[in-house]
Amino acid sequence: xxxxxxxxxGMLPTDWIVLIYNFSILTLVTxxxxxxxxxxxxxxxxxxxxxxxxxxxxxxxxxxxxxNRWIRLWYPLLxxxxxxxxxxxxxxTLFSRNFDTELLVVETELFPExxxxxxxxxxxxxxxxxxxxxxxSFFVLLWLPAWMAxxxxxxxxxxxxxxxxxxxxxxxxxGIFLPIGGPVSIRSQVIPDGSIFIxxxxxxxxxxxxxxxxxxxxxxxxxxxxxxYGGKLFPTARRLYVLWLFLLLISTVVCSFHYSVSTIxxxxxxxxxxxxxxxxxxxxx
Numbered sequence: 001x002x003x004x005x006x007x008x009x010g011m012l013p014t015d016w017i018v019l020i021y022n023f024s025i026l027t028l029v030t031x032x033x034x035x036x037x038x039x040x041x042x043x044x045x046x047x048x049x050x051x052x053x054x055x056x057x058x059x060x061x062x063x064x065x066x067x068n069r070w071i072r073l074w075y076p077l078l079x080x081x082x083x084x085x086x087x088x089x090x091x092x093t094l095f096s097r098n099f100d101t102e103l104l105v106v107e108t109e110l111f112p113e114x115x116x117x118x119x120x121x122x123x124x125x126x127x128x129x130x131x132x133x134x135x136x137s138f139f140v141l142l143w144l145p146a147w148m149a150x151x152x153x154x155x156x157x158x159x160x161x162x163x164x165x166x167x168x169x170x171x172x173x174x175g176i177f178l179p180i181g182g183p184v185s186i187r188s189q190v191i192p193d194g195s196i197f198i199x200x201x202x203x204x205x206x207x208x209x210x211x212x213x214x215x216x217x218x219x220x221x222x223x224x225x226x227x228x229y230g231g232k233l234f235p236t237a238r239r240l241y242v243l244w245l246f247l248l249l250i251s252t253v254v255c256s257f258h259y260s261v262s263t264i265x266x267x268x269x270x271x272x273x274x275x276x277x278x279x280x281x282x283x284x285x
Contacts, residue, residue, distance in 0.1 A: 012158070012162075013162045013280070013281055014158070015053060015057055017169065018049075018075075018076055021172075025083075025086070028093060028176070029090075030043065032093045032094065034096070035093050045082075049079075053075075056068075056071065073154075073157070077165075080168065092179060094177060095179060098179050098180055098181040100180055100182070104259070107259045107261050110261060111260045111261070115253050115260055116183040116253050116254070116258070116259055117190055120190040125194065128194065128255065129194055129198055131251040132194065132198045132200070132202075132255055134251040135251050136197055136200055137248075138219055138226070139204060141226050142222070142226060145230045146233065162277060163225055163278060166273055167224075167225050168218065168221075171218045171221050171266075171269065171273075174269070180259075182257060182259065183257070184206075184257060201255065216262060216268075216269040216270075217252055218266065219248060219252045219257065219263075220249055221266040224245065224267060225270060227241040
């Protein structure tokens with residue numbers, strides 16, 4: 001019992017978030033009839049992740065090496081390389097179709113101009129390249145500010161990784177419960193081929209999200225967290241983070257990645273989970 005208590009005391013809040021999400025997906029894969037292909041592979045992968053996290057915690061508790069500390073801090077973000085595309089493949093495990101038809105009724109009622117379709121047609125290719133560069137910056141700012149501030153603000157970086165993980169994992173599940181294809185299917189009609197940022201952003205979003213989306217935009221939701229903690233980690237750049245978030249929200253719609261209502265919903269849900277994440281973290285440290 002004493003060893004179990006020491007082990008549990010050695011677990012970080014981010015460990016619990018990863019394990020809970022991993023268990024939830026393992027349960028989905030096990031019980032859902034919608035998962036037929038690669039079921040055995042997915043089960044083995046998530047069981048391995050359980051074992052790997054437990055061994056990582058155990059090893060870190062006994063050996064406080066620089067490598068162990070580095071892995072322990074950053075592994076939740078590294079696991080997004082697996083969890084993100086996997087969430088895209090699981091979008092239709094509960095429902096066999098997307099709910100774009102229903103969402104478009106709301107979109108058309110609130111935004112009859114259909115900005116995701118009309119705006120890119122009115123912009124120059126250069127302007128669209130710049131807006132796609134803003135979308136690409138999301139993948140950089142996801143980790144770079146935290147990496148730069150890790151030595152002088154380690155407690156805040158740990159909190160950021162915890163809250164960001166909670167926000168992203170929660171929105172993965174929103175995407176499973178309410179799958180939306182988004183306007184990505186019309187990108188070829190309204191977005192030029194581009195030369196640098198357009199094809200790069202298109203490749204990353206398709207590779208990561210497999211063309212799937214959610215009623216709430218993950219870009220918007222996670223962007224709220226990035227901007228909030230970026231402003232804390234670098235107070236002098238707080239206004240720049242607000243500007244970046246504003247441009248990101250516009251870009252997700254203008255670049256035809258999300259509907260306008262999805263982006264707005266992402267801001268709201270991202271803010272809610274940001275507050276929840278902060279409260280949970282305060283209670284666990």
